Amino acid sequence: MKDIVVLEEVTKKxxxxxxxxxxxxxxxxxxxxxxLGLNGAGKTTTMKIITTYFKPTSGKVFVDSFDAVENPxxxxxxxxxxxxxxxxxxxxxxxxxxxxxxxxxxVVDVEKEVDKVIDLVGIKNYKNRFLKELSKGYKQRxxxxxxxxxxxxxxxxxxxxxxxxxxxxxxxxxxxxxxSHDKTIILSTHIMQEVEAICDxxxxxxxxxxxxxxxISDLKKEMQGYLTVEYFIDNMNEENKRVIxxxxxxFGLTPDFGINTFEFSIKKDDEYKMKEINKKLIDSGVGVMxxxxxxxxxxxxxxxVIKEENNN
Amino acid sequence: xxxxxxxxxxxxxxxxxxxxxFPFISMFVALCFLxxxxxxxxxxxxxxxxxxxxxxxFAKNFNVNDMIVTPYxxxxxxxxxxxxxxxxxKAFSQERKLKTIELLFTYPFREIELVFGKIISSFIIYFxxxxxxxxxLVLFIFVYSFIxxxxxxxxxxISGFIGLLLLGLSVISISVxxxxxxxxxxxxxxxxxxxxxxxxxxxxxxDFANVMYKNFVKTISLGNNxxxxxxxxxxxxxxxxxxxxxxxxxxxxxxxxxxxx
Numbered sequence: 001m002k003d004i005v006v007l008e009e010v011t012k013k014x015x016x017x018x019x020x021x022x023x024x025x026x027x028x029x030x031x032x033x034x035x036l037g038l039n040g041a042g043k044t045t046t047m048k049i050i051t052t053y054f055k056p057t058s059g060k061v062f063v064d065s066f067d068a069v070e071n072p073x074x075x076x077x078x079x080x081x082x083x084x085x086x087x088x089x090x091x092x093x094x095x096x097x098x099x100x101x102x103x104x105x106x107v108v109d110v111e112k113e114v115d116k117v118i119d120l121v122g123i124k125n126y127k128n129r130f131l132k133e134l135s136k137g138y139k140q141r142x143x144x145x146x147x148x149x150x151x152x153x154x155x156x157x158x159x160x161x162x163x164x165x166x167x168x169x170x171x172x173x174x175x176x177x178x179x180s181h182d183k184t185i186i187l188s189t190h191i192m193q194e195v196e197a198i199c200d201x202x203x204x205x206x207x208x209x210x211x212x213x214x215x216i217s218d219l220k221k222e223m224q225g226y227l228t229v230e231y232f233i234d235n236m237n238e239e240n241k242r243v244i245x246x247x248x249x250x251f252g253l254t255p256d257f258g259i260n261t262f263e264f265s266i267k268k269d270d271e272y273k274m275k276e277i278n279k280k281l282i283d284s285g286v287g288v289m290x291x292x293x294x295x296x297x298x299x300x301x302x303x304x305v306i307k308e309e310n311n312n
Numbered sequence: 313x314x315x316x317x318x319x320x321x322x323x324x325x326x327x328x329x330x331x332x333x334f335p336f337i338s339m340f341v342a343l344c345f346l347x348x349x350x351x352x353x354x355x356x357x358x359x360x361x362x363x364x365x366x367x368x369x370f371a372k373n374f375n376v377n378d379m380i381v382t383p384y385x386x387x388x389x390x391x392x393x394x395x396x397x398x399x400x401x402k403a404f405s406q407e408r409k410l411k412t413i414e415l416l417f418t419y420p421f422r423e424i425e426l427v428f429g430k431i432i433s434s435f436i437i438y439f440x441x442x443x444x445x446x447x448x449l450v451l452f453i454f455v456y457s458f459i460x461x462x463x464x465x466x467x468x469x470i471s472g473f474i475g476l477l478l479l480g481l482s483v484i485s486i487s488v489x490x491x492x493x494x495x496x497x498x499x500x501x502x503x504x505x506x507x508x509x510x511x512x513x514x515x516x517x518x519d520f521a522n523v524m525y526k527n528f529v530k531t532i533s534l535g536n537n538x539x540x541x542x543x544x545x546x547x548x549x550x551x552x553x554x555x556x557x558x559x560x561x562x563x564x565x566x567x568x569x570x571x572x573x
Contacts, residue, residue, distance in 0.1 A: 051418040054573045076420040083418075087411035091331035092324070103320050104419040146415070 004029040004154055004184050005050055010059030012045050019045040021208040022059065027154075027201075032180045034195030034216075035188040036302060037205040043188040044084055046205065047158050050186070051081045064153055077105070080152035084159045084188075086143035090132040094123060094142055097131060098149060105150035117145040121175060137168035144172070148179060155179065157187045161194060173198050192299040202298075204305050211305045219301065226296040227271065230263040234287035243284045251277060256307060265296055265304065313424050321421070321429020322436065325403075329437055335399045339441045342391040346445055349387050353380045354452065376456060377468050377544070381449065385472040385542040388445050392480050393508050395441065400434035400487035401500035404569070408495045413572075423569040427488060427562055434484045442476055468544035475541020478554035482534060483508050485561035492568040508534070 003026035012020040020042045027033050037043045048054040049061055052072035061068035063075045089097055098117065102110040118124055121141040126134060131142065140160065147155055160176065161169045176185060177198050189195060195202050196216065204212040212219075233240065236257065244262055248255050251273055255262040266273070282288055329335060357379045404426075407413040416426060449469060457465075487504035494500040515533030518526030530536045534557075537550045 048414075053414055053417050073420055073422055076418055079418065081415075081418040083411065083414045085411070087414060089324075089328060089410070089412055091328050096327065100320065100324050101415075101419065104317070104421060106420065 001031070002029045003027065004064055005186065006060075006062040007046070007050070008060040008062075010046070010049060010056045010061060012042075012049060012054060013057045018208055020049070020056075023205070023208070023210050025203055025210050025213060027184060027186055029153075029184050030182070031200040032176070032185040032187060032198055033201040033203060034199035035186055035203050035205065036190065036192060036195050037188075038190055038306065041190075041205045042208040043190075043205055044158055045208075047081075047156050047186065047188055050154075051079055051156055052076055078153045080147035080149070080155045082140075082143045082147040082155075082157045082160055084162065086139055088131040088139060088142070091130065093128055093130055094118075094134070095127045097142070098127075098145060101146045101149050105152075107150045113149060117149050120148070120178075121145045122171075136163055137165070137171070140164060140168070140172060141175075144175060144179075148183075152183075154184045154186065157185065159188055159190075161189070161191075192297075192302045196298045204302060206306055212301075216298070219298070223296040223298070223301060225268050226265045227268055228263055228265050228294050228296050228300055229274065230261060230292040230294070231281075231288055232261050232290040232292075234260070234289055236260045236262075240286050243286055244281065247277065247280045247284060247286075250280075253277075256303075265300065313422065313428070317421055317425040318428045318432060321426055322432040325430060325433035326436060329399070329433065335437065338395055338398045339437075339444075342395050342441070343444055346384075346388060346391060347448070350380075350384055350448055350452075353384060376453070377465070380452070381468050381472065382542050384449060385468075385476070388442070388472075388476055389479055389538060389542070391445075392438070392442075392476060393483055393512060394505070396434065396438055396480055396483040397487040397501045397504035397508065399437050400430070400484045401491050401494075401504050402497050403430035403434065403488045404491040405494050405497050405500040406491075408491075409497070417572075423566045424562075426569065427565045430488050430491075431481070431484050431562070434488070435481060438480045438484065439477070442473065442480065446473060468542075471541045471544045471546045474546060475538050475550075478541075478551065479534060479538050482511075482554055482557045482561075485558045485565070486511075489561045489565040489568065492565050492572070511535075 005027035007023055007025050009022045009024055010020060011018065011022050023042075023046065035043050035046070045054065049056050050063060050068065052068050052075050055069055064078045066074040066078070068075045092100070095114065095118075098114045099110055102113050107113045118127055121144050123138060123141050123145065126138055131139065134142065144157070144160065147157065157176065161172050164172060173194065176187065179185065180198075187194075187199065199216055201215050202213065202219065203210060236259065241257060244255055244257075248264060251270075253264045253266060255264045278288065278291070357376065360379065404413065407416060446469065450466075453466065453469065483504075486507050487500070490504045490507065491500045494503060511532070511534045513533075513535065514529045515536035518529040518533075521529075531553070537553045540547045540550050
């Protein structure tokens with residue numbers, strides 16, 4: 001499958017601060033890619049670079065084979081962008097705003113296209129309202145409408161469900177899924193379930209660097225070979241923590257500590273080792289109360305990637 | 313540059329202007345002041361006309377252009393300088409404040425199209441203001457010529473109008489440029505006003521310095537370049553000055569937008 005968005009060694013600095021550090025990543029045509037990271041990880045900066053809003057400090061960005069620095073105008077013609085916290089022109093009506101966007105994008109039949117996207121995002125009854133009068137959910141729909149107007153090849157959605165209530169989140173996710181039939185969608189989020197629910201591929205970014213990229217299906221397949229084991233103990237003091245770390249280290253495992261809990265991931269093939277691990281923990285005086293065994297979720301994977309990086 | 317895009321930006325901005333009252337209140341207040349000034353000037357003129365009837369020698373130095381039109385044009389220029397930044401400092405600062413600039417810069421617009429669109433929308437609003445400001449001046453000249461059974465002399469009104477259009481365009485260009493790097497409307501208005509006043513008043517500093525400096529500041533001063541227009545003279549040198557001045561600030565605005573991050 002063709003890569004429609006290509007970033008090569010892209011760095012973005014704000015003064016001395018490095019927001020994005022030599023990232024190289026490709027986005028496949030016709031796929032939904034989840035761009036996942038914590039707040040401040042560099043997702044929005046990367047997206048703004050792809051949209052030509054920011055110029056990279058160094059590196060190359062190509063969208064549909066056009067260089068985003070050399071030819072931003074051509075790039076803007078093939079993208080649709082929904083910024084984070086969709087900004088609005090308070091004093092324009094939905095219809096006037098969408099007509100403006102359609103004309104800006106050189107749409108031939110403006111009225112037909114505007115009617116089409118209004119129907120698609122379900123805002124027909126609100127088209128004559130001023131943008132400032134809409135609820136957050138409907139503003140977001142208008143935001144998606146302006147992004148998809150003019151049939152752009154690449155749609156970039158920055159935190160499209162942020163601030164929405166659960167019912168609105170489900171509706172927006174459904175809408176994005178519907179759009180994905182013939183579009184390339186790059187969707188930034190800090191919610192793993194969102195990526196799992198609607199994306200084909202995932203890219204995890206942390207502290208300005210790409211930490212993981214791949215197909216969701218491949219990652220899930222890989223994760224099927226792992227288990228998460230969670231222990232509840234009576235007293236998580238420093239001595240117990242030290243013992244737990246030492247015991248697990250012998251088996252090549254690293255625990256994540258909570259309040260009176262710790263957990264680790266273990267390969268299914270190594271499950272037989274659990275008997276010995278339990279014995280060693282109890283013999284060392286760790287007061288084990290309960291043990292919980294579960295499959296590894298995508299959320300676990302995301303947190304593992306982030307924690308490994310933080311430990312480094 | 314695609315003029316359809318320029319027109320689109322200008323239309324969107326005018327639609328937005330029409331939905332807010334502050335620029336119109338400012339223009340209305342300015343027009344009220346202009347009316348008061350104009351009525352006072354006309355009143356003073358007719359008083360002087362009575363004196364001239366009693367002392368015919370006084371009538372030699374007595375004409376409507378010197379007593380009404382030229383001072384009125386100066387007054388309109390003064391209010392234009394105050395009013396225009398209120399309208400045009402919004403151009404990009406409002407977009408930056410509301411973050412809608414993120415949309416504008418990801419739609420297929422070129423920086424030059426955005427700058428021209430913003431300038432044209434402000435210019436249209438300013439043109440309306442100027443139209444009303446000139447309305448009673450033109451009416452007065454009609455009536456005055458009719459009473460005196462003399463030929464109507466609109467040359468100074470026409471040159472003054474052209475001069476004010478060029479001056480207004482220059483103030484708009486400065487304000488639009490400032491708005492490309494200031495996020496808030498009030499500071500953008502204040503900075504624009506300071507820059508405009510510097511360019512307006514700098515000519516006067518030449519009166520206290522050597523010839524070379526004097527020539528330089530008179531050449532770059534908005535005030536000095538406007539002076540000829542208010543006296544009925546359209547000098548190509550002055551026209552070229554205003555056009556170059558505008559091109560400079562349009563260029564600076566485009567550069568500023570290209571380097572916005």
